[in-house]
Structures are given as structure tokens and as C-alpha cells.
Amino acid sequence: MIPAVLDPDSVVIRSLPECRASAEERFNLAAWPTRNDQTWRFADLKRNTVEGFAAAASVSLERLGPWDQVSRLDLDTALQLHGNLFGPAIEENLGSLGAARHLAWGLKSENFGGECWVIGEGQRLETPLSLGVRASGHGHAAWLNLVLVKSGSSAIIWENLSSATGDSVYLVNGTVLVVEDGADVTFVGSQELSGTSKLVNCLHVVPGAEAKVRDIRVNLGAEWVRQEVSASLAAAGAKCELFGLSLAGAGDEIDQRTLQAHASGGIYSNLLYKNALFGDARSIFSGLIRVDAGAHQTDAFQSCRNLLLSEDAEANAMPGLEINADQVRCSHGSTCSQIDPEEVFYLRARGIPEAAARHLVTLGFAHDIVSRVGNEWMEEQLSAKVEARLLAIQ
Numbered sequence: 001m002i003p004a005v006l007d008p009d010s011v012v013i014r015s016l017p018e019c020r021a022s023a024e025e026r027f028n029l030a031a032w033p034t035r036n037d038q039t040w041r042f043a044d045l046k047r048n049t050v051e052g053f054a055a056a057a058s059v060s061l062e063r064l065g066p067w068d069q070v071s072r073l074d075l076d077t078a079l080q081l082h083g084n085l086f087g088p089a090i091e092e093n094l095g096s097l098g099a100a101r102h103l104a105w106g107l108k109s110e111n112f113g114g115e116c117w118v119i120g121e122g123q124r125l126e127t128p129l130s131l132g133v134r135a136s137g138h139g140h141a142a143w144l145n146l147v148l149v150k151s152g153s154s155a156i157i158w159e160n161l162s163s164a165t166g167d168s169v170y171l172v173n174g175t176v177l178v179v180e181d182g183a184d185v186t187f188v189g190s191q192e193l194s195g196t197s198k199l200v201n202c203l204h205v206v207p208g209a210e211a212k213v214r215d216i217r218v219n220l221g222a223e224w225v226r227q228e229v230s231a232s233l234a235a236a237g238a239k240c241e242l243f244g245l246s247l248a249g250a251g252d253e254i255d256q257r258t259l260q261a262h263a264s265g266g267i268y269s270n271l272l273y274k275n276a277l278f279g280d281a282r283s284i285f286s287g288l289i290r291v292d293a294g295a296h297q298t299d300a301f302q303s304c305r306n307l308l309l310s311e312d313a314e315a316n317a318m319p320g321l322e323i324n325a326d327q328v329r330c331s332h333g334s335t336c337s338q339i340d341p342e343e344v345f346y347l348r349a350r351g352i353p354e355a356a357a358r359h360l361v362t363l364g365f366a367h368d369i370v371s372r373v374g375n376e377w378m379e380e381q382l383s384a385k386v387e388a389r390l391l392a393i394q
Contacts (some may be wrong), residue, residue, distance in 0.1 A: 004049040013087035016076035022091060023107035030101035039098030042284045042316040043255050047224045048198070049103065053170040054394075055164075056111035062132035066125055071118040078116030078146050086116075086146045087175040087306060093204040097228040097257040100198045104144030106172025109185030114144030114174075121150035121180075127158040128378055135161070135169040135193070143171040146252070147187070149177075151208070154184040156375050159201070161191040162221075168196040174203070177215070181208040181235070184335075186374060190218035191225075200223045203346040204233040208236040217273075218382060219246035219254055220389040226255045234263040236271060243368035247386065249393030250279025258287040258302075265296040265325070273304045274369055276362055278393050279312035289332060293324045302332040307339065307360070307365050309394065362390060 013019050013101045033040040033048070079086065095103035106112060119125065127377070135141045149155060163169050171193065179185050193199055199222045207213045219225055231240050246254045260269045275283040285304040306315035317334035339361050347357035 009070065012083045012235050013079050013090060014083040015079055019075070019090060020038065020108050020112065021078060024105040027101055027104035027108055030104060032101055033098065037098065039257065041286065041318070044253055044282070047253060048226065050102070050140065050170060050376040052107060053140040055137070056137045057137040057141040057167070057169045057302040059113060059141050060134045060136065060142060061233065062134070064130035065127050067129060069123065069125060070129065071120065073116040073118065075114050075116060075144065075146065077197045080147070082116070082148060085148065085178050086176050087188055089204045089206065091176070092336040093230055093232070094174045094176065095228065096204040097230060097259060099200050099202060099226050099228055101200055102226065103172060103174060103210045106140070106200065107144065109140065109142055109175070111140065112144070114146070116146035116147045119150060119153045119155050122152040123150070124153065128158055128375055130158045130160070132160050135163045135171050136167055136326070138168045145175040147177045149179045149183045149185045151180040152182045152231045155367065156186045156373070158188040158190070158376065158378055159225055160299065161193060163194045163197055165386070166193050167194055170198045172200045175210040175215065177203065179205070179207045179211045179213050182210050183208065184212040186214040186216070188216045188218065188373060188378065190382065191218065191222060191387070192220045193222040195221065195223055197222045202225045202228045203230070205240060207231070207235060207240055208231065209235040211235065212239045214241045214372070215226060216369065217244040217245070218369070219248070220385055224250060224253050228257045230259040230261065232261055232263065233267045233269060233379070236259065236266050237266065238267045240267070241271040242269070243369050244273035246275045246283065247278050247389045247393065248281035248283060250281060252281045253284070255284045256281070256286070258391060260289045260300055260302065262289070262291045262295045264297045265294065265298055268299040270300070271302045272369070274307070274309045274365060275305070275315060276309060276365060277315060278309045280310070280312040280314070282316070284316045285334065287332070288320045288322060289330055290322045291328055291330065295325045296327045298325060298328040298330065304334040306334070306336040307362065308361065309339065315356040321357070327353070359390060359394065360392070363387065
């Protein structure tokens with residue numbers, strides 16, 4: 001049984017034209033953020049403008065892994081078959097942490113593509129599914145993933161967003177991940193967009209009873225990133241882990257907003273986001289653990305750790321709790337610091353130059369997230385991308 005995404009009275013989208021029309025309506029009703037919007041607190045509002053990206057960027061795909069074992073549906077067919085699962089999340093969850101108009105701007109566009117992937121009941125994929133989404137040109141593009149993992153299945157899925165160095169794209173990317181009872185899925189969403197590109201990235205997770213879901217966000221590019229991750233936790237025994245790694249260079253801004261919404265008891269969630277900031281890079285983290293009335297025996301954690309690699313770097317963290325139940329175990333916190341001098345001294349005492357020592361410490365900071373993927377090939381691929389990013393920005 002799949003838990004309800006939202007109120008059963010929510011509007012159900014049954015076709016791609018309906019999805020576009022609904023996005024157009026939401027776009028017209030919503031407004032661009034202002035300084036009074038708490039969901040955009042600390043953000044540089046001048047940087048999120050869509051002006052200058054009116055043209056359409058092209059999108060190409062590259063696949064690796066056992067895609068022949070997965071049912072791939074176009075968005076129109078997927079909404080006709082599974083609109084009751086995905087429709088409410090598209091309507092009311094994606095973008096609900098502040099980026100509603102940005103997401104609607106992408107989804108109403110004719111330059112809007114995407115897919116639905118259905119992993120069959122009891123199917124266990126030993127090899128990761130890898131999808132490369134590459135945007136080209138100067139302009140905007142939107143890509144939406146709808147992922148349904150049936151009962152008792154297991155899979156590792158990796159989506160990597162990229163663009164060429166000389167291209168400047170504004171990419172709107174959304175994912176709805178519905179995981180049925182007893183399934184186990186790891187979803188990795190990474191991006192290495194060009195340094196002049198912008199990204200709005202929204203993910204909503206719905207795990208079933210006794211399901212295990214792990215999401216890992218990795219930011220290795222783009223000058224401005226707005227990332228929103230939310231989880232509807234309503235099925236008994238579900239386990240949801242949310243991890244993030246961002247390596248931001250000079251002039252970059254990473255804006256992260258998260259919600260762990262516990263609607264019933266006996267559910268575990270854990271969030272750990274880590275940001276390494278170079279030059280005058282900025283990060284913003286605003287996360288909330290919400291425990292509804294009656295959601296007893298909730299076990300939830302949230303942590304954001306920021307590593308400042310320059311005196312000009314800036315980190316803003318706003319972790320939060322909203323608890324309306326008893327007998328819960330919840331904690332939240334954040335740290336913001338420079339590299340520990342003792343760690344650098346330890347390495348220098350063994351003949352390692354200071355610059356190399358700082359590089360190794362930063363790699364270790366990042367590896368803590370990469371190592372949680374649980375697949376050797378993917379960890380090697382991500383580690384290589386992380387090291388290349390560090391060499392490019394430090």
C-alpha cells in the first residue's frame with residue numbers, strides 16, 4: 001500500500017497538458033519572492049531572476065545501467081496511469097518551500113521534458129541506473145522525473161545534471177519519488193552545471209511502510225542554486241535519510257530548504273548537509289523537522305555543517321523543530337568553522353605541504369557524504385568529480 005501523498009481531495013492531474021495548464025495558473029497566482037518572504041530569508045533576491053533566459057536550451061540524455069529492466073513512461077502516460085500518486089505532489093509539494101513560481105515557470109514552458117520510471121514489484125537491480133541530463137546553449141530548460149518503486153524492490157538511481165563550460169542555462173529540475181512498502185532505494189542527484197548557470201532543484205519523497213529511502217544531493221557547479229527537499233513521512237516503520245554536499249566557489253550561492261514532515265509515529269528520518277565554501281561563496285540552509293499531533297515515537301535528526309575555506313565565505317543556517325507530539329526523539333543543529341589548524345599541523349608534520357594538507361582535509365569532509373551512496377562504482381565516479389571540482393575552485 002502506498003501512503004497518501006496529500007489530502008485525497010487534492011486535484012489529480014491526469015495528463016501533461018493538464019500539468020502545463022496547472023503550472024500556468026500557479027505561475028499567474030504566485031509572485032516572485034520579496035525581502036518579506038521568510039522562505040527566502042538571507043537569499044540574494046537579485047540573483048534568482050529569470051531575465052535573460054527566454055530562449056530555449058536543448059537537452060540531451062545519456063543512460064548507463066539496466067534500463068531495459070525498468071518500465072519507462074512518457075509524462076503524459078505516467079500521469080494518466082499514476083496521476084493519483086504523482087499529481088498532488090507536483091501540485092502542492094514541489095516548490096512548496098518557496099520556489100513555487102520558479103518551478104511553475106519551468107513546468108509551463110513548452111521546453112519542458114521528463115520521464116517516469118517504474119521499478120517492478122520485488123525487482124532488485126544490482127547495477128545502478130544512471131541518467132545524464134545535459135543542457136546546451138543559452139536559455140532555459142525544465143526536466144521532471146517521476147519515480148515509482150514497487151513493493152519489495154531495491155535500486156540505486158543516479159541523475160547527473162550538466163552543461164558545457166561556455167553555456168549559460170537556467171535549469172528547473174523536479175523529482176517525485178514514491179517508494180512502496182518494504183522497498184529500498186538510494187537516489188543521487190548531482191549537478192555540475194557551468195559557472196554561469198542557475199538551477200532550481202526540487203525533490204519530494206513519499207516512503208511506504210518499512211521502506212528505506214536515501215537521497216543524496218551533490219552540488220558541484222552553477223553560480224546560483226535553489227534546492228528544496230521535502231519528505232512526507234506517514235507510513236509506519238519508514239526510514240528516510242537525506243544527505244547533501246555542496247562545493248561552492250567564489251561568487252556562488254547555494255540556497256537549501258528542507259522539510260521532514262512526520263505525520264504519524266514510529267518513523268525515522270535523518271538529514272545531514274555539508275557545505276564547503278571558497279572565496280566569497282555563500283550558503284543558506286533552512287530546515288524544519290515537523291512532528292504532527294499523534295506522531296509519537298518519532299526519531300528525527302537534522303544537521304548542517306559548513307566549512308569556511310576563506311575569510312570572505314559566508315554560511316547562514318536555520319535548523320528548526322516543530323513538535324506537536326509526546327515521546328519523540330528529535331535533535332537539530334549546525335556548525336560553521338574553518339579547517340582545524342591541528343588537522344593541518346598533523347599532516348604538515350608528516351611532510352605534506354600546507355596547500356595539499358588543506359586539500360586533503362576538504363576531501364575528507366566531502367567523502368563523508370560520498371561514502372554513503374553504498375555502491376563502489378558510483379562512489380568512485382562521484383569522488384573523481386568532487387576532486388576535479390576542488391582543484392578548479394580552490
